Amino acid sequence: MARFFTKVAALAALTLGLVGSIEAAPGNSLNYTGSICKDYVDYPVWAPPGVTIAMLEGGLVKAGLNETILGSLKAALPFCSNLFMINTCSGTFPRIDPIPVPNRPNSVNVRFACKSACQSLVTECAEYFTAVGAQAFLPNCEAPILATLQTVPPNGILYQPDGECNKVQSLSNAGAGPANNLTVTCQHPFVADPRPNGKTANEQYCMLGCCMKCPAQYHLYREGALEKGFTITNIIRAVSMVFSFILFLSYCLLPDKRSHPSALILFFSLSVFLFSVVIIFPLVDTRSMQCFDEINPTTQKNSLKCAIQGAMLIFASASTCAWCTVLIINLHLHTVWNSAWLAKKYLMIHTICWGYAAAITGVALGLGEVKWEFATLCLVSQHRAPTLFFYPMAAMIFPAFLVHVATFAHIARISAQASGDSETMSRSTLSAGAAAVISHRRHVMMAIRIQWRAALMAVCSILAVTFYWLFYFIQLKKINPATLKDHIIHFVSCLKKGSPHDFCADELAPFLPPYGLMIAAEGLVSSIGIVIFIVFFKATLVREWGDWFSSIGYLCSGKRKQKKEQDQFFVI
CATH class of the missing domain: 1.20.1070.10 (Rhodopsin 7-helix transmembrane proteins)
Structure with missing residues (x-):
């Protein structure tokens, strides 16, 4: 599980390095032929000269985002997985605007990740990244995108506003839309956070839409x-x-x-x-x-x-x-x-x-x-x-x-x-x-x-x-929910895979x-x-x-x- 957290952190770092937005960018229009973002990319993809879809996707795989890791992330936290993939895919595989740039026949408009997608990821999933010790890798939605500091020196480009960005949604419609509006499926013995007055029912026992039923330790x-x-x-x-x-x-x-x-x-x-x-x-x-x-x-x-x-x-x-x-x-x-x-x-x-x-x-x-x-x-x-x-x-x-x-x-x-x-x-x-x-x-x-x-x-x-x-x-301090957060995430992931409760409890036992x-x-x-x-x-x-x-x-x-x-x- 530690390797999984490390890979998630590396993946978040990769997101920081790839998303951005530029206009009139020279490059190539490519059809997406990869597998990682197949549920998010259905448009012509822009790539810098000499760069292919396989190379871009290979960078994701090298950073740790393969289908196995993605499956684990989706099983544990489906809505955070959705937001993470929206932010990652929209930045890694930017959309080519079909309207050409006037007086620039060899250039096209390119739309990178939306600022709103970045903000949704940070707002809804910061607690999760903090739980796994990867809070330093959350994107800074107000700062220039790191990759554009190299491609558009010297100041790079900020995340783009709605209407001028690559607004990506899940093609399967599973978990699409803002995280606050998602229908969260919580594995027994967890229940959906009722969020009275828009706030979590209990910050200690709830995380990312699901709450541990009382008495929690049982x-x-x-x-x-x-x-x-x-x-x-x-x-x-x-x-x-x-x-x-x-x-x-x-x-x-x-x-x-x-x-x-x-x-x-x-x-x-x-x-x-x-x-x-x-x-x-x-x-x-x-x-x-x-x-x-x-x-x-x-x-x-x-x-x-x-x-x-x-x-x-x-x-x-x-x-x-x-x-x-x-x-x-x-x-x-x-x-x-x-x-x-x-x-x-x-x-x-x-x-x-x-x-x-x-x-x-x-x-x-x-x-x-x-x-x-x-x-x-x-x-x-x-x-x-x-x-x-x-x-x-x-x-x-x-x-x-x-x-x-x-x-x-x-x-x-x-x-x-x-x-x-x-x-x-x-x-x-x-x-x-x-x-x-x-x-x-x-x-x-x-x-x-x-x-x-x-x-x-x-x-x-x-x-x-x-x-x-x-x-x-x-x-007894081991049973504090704040201390157990990262292990409870693994516990939830184990349950979502269909494993028996006692089997998952045995995996959690060394930390209790x-x-x-x-x-x-x-x-x-x-x-x-x-x-x-x-x-x-x-x-x-x-x-x-x-x-x-x-x-x-x-x-x-x-x-x-x-x-x-x-x-x-x-x-x-």
């Missing part, structure tokens, strides 16, 4: 692949929602789970539940969360549901990272410094965690950057996500990760020292300093036995979020984020609720829930009131 992979993959990740997130809600209720309702540090897990599980509960929106109607209409994706400006769901997801993501950071710091303070400092700072903790999440969400909404671009959920737009979403969270979570590493390094060092010391030595034989060291070791080992679940959960959450961030930064990696990244962050449920749910919770339901049943039966009335007889 059509670039094998048929049904992303639908199946994201359905699986949606189910995982739904299960996470249920499990995180159970855990949240456990730490919210059970009596001994509402004190420090269990309260930290309560608010962390609440954040994870909010992070997972947004899946309700696409589960109810996936397409309405992705697409505003047939072409345009949803944004906070055209879809209230996208705005609400996106705000919830941004807020929950930031608050999850914030409460995970607090858990890590609390573990570090308790394990390394034997401090419960955070137990008395809950007002400050709530202000920082919820305020931090609200600030990130407010900025994203205020700048209008919430939209759908990936999977089934609205989030911050790709080009603003690093500064508005990922970097602010990284500023909190990565320092916390370093604190976590320091905590485990301290635990490892203390454990190594403990294993090297004799455990049979009585405390009476130890100095005060040695006894303090052993006491700290015992404290550390007790702390890790009590809080290893929080430590494991923090590690799992950080790993999942980091994996997703790396995928987002390294891979790997399918398995995409589903893995989305599935990993979707499973956080399941992970924390597995880590924190234990047999004692079942017994505590049993006791809680028993107490509720006891209260509802009225026995507690009866017991209070009986106890009044024993009150003095």
Whole structure:
């Protein structure tokens, strides 16, 4: 395909070098006998002395315009192919005016390419030449034609106005006329650009009369692949929602789970539940969360549901990272410094965690950057996500990760020292300093036995979020339509040749984020609720829930009131 783009660029350069217009030009009148412009030339052709049709056409072939390349160009972009051939053929094979020039019996009027044809090519097809990296070869319709600088020195001749130029049309009438009036045939899964008010429906997803149907990325992979993959990740997130809600209720309702540090897990599980509960929106109607209409994706400006769901997801993501950071710091303070400092700072903790999440969400909404671009959920737009979403969270979570590493390094060092010391030595034989060291070791080992679940959960959450961030930064940008434009043109050309969609998708696959990696990244962050449920749910919770339901049943039966009335007889 790269060779094809190179040849198209060379062909555009050839157009610059051959088209022009002169009057009373000496030369020969020839019948066109070539093949490349057979659908455009049906008139006597002017050629300079000593030049034949075969030589002119040989120059085109040498530059890369053969029937194979022309077929590929016509299959991919029929109306641009038509405009390109009109401009090329009218300039390469100028028309001889049948009216002879007075007083010049050996000369004839010659009509070269029209300025209007040049302008139509530039106006309608500049985007295509830009996509293939050949924008430098588009003709400059205001400058002298390069070839005439040699034939009519020193200034050459400009493109000619209508009525005085070689006005060429397609003899087959296929794609003839101005490009704006062409009937464009768009290959499935592309649809014709409706061009409301004369403008393209979406500059990002439309090009040269055809638009990629929303959701755009779904059509670039094998048929049904992303639908199946994201359905699986949606189910995982739904299960996470249920499990995180159970855990949240456990730490919210059970009596001994509402004190420090269990309260930290309560608010962390609440954040994870909010992070997972947004899946309700696409589960109810996936397409309405992705697409505003047939072409345009949803944004906070055209879809209230996208705005609400996106705000919830941004807020929950930031608050999850914030409460995970607090858990890590609390573990570090308790394990390394034997401090419960955070137990008395809950007002400050709530202000920082919820305020931090609200600030990130407010900025994203205020700048209008919430939209759908990936999977089934609205989030911050790709080009603003690093500064508005990922970097602010990284500023909190990565320092916390370093604190976590320091905590485990301290635990490892203390454990190594403990294993090297004799455990049979009585405390009476130890100095005060040695006894303090052993006491700290015992404290550390007790702390890790009590809080290893929080430590494991923090590690799992950080790993999942980091994996997703790396995928987002390294891979997801590949799916941007602006990045894929030249490859999508090849994809369209492949479809127009009659190749199966999956075959064309396989050819496009090297330029897209790997399918398995995409589903893995989305599935990993979707499973956080399941992970924390597995880590924190234990047999004692079942017994505590049993006791809680028993107490509720006891209260509802009225026995507690009866017991209070009986106890009044024993009150003095």
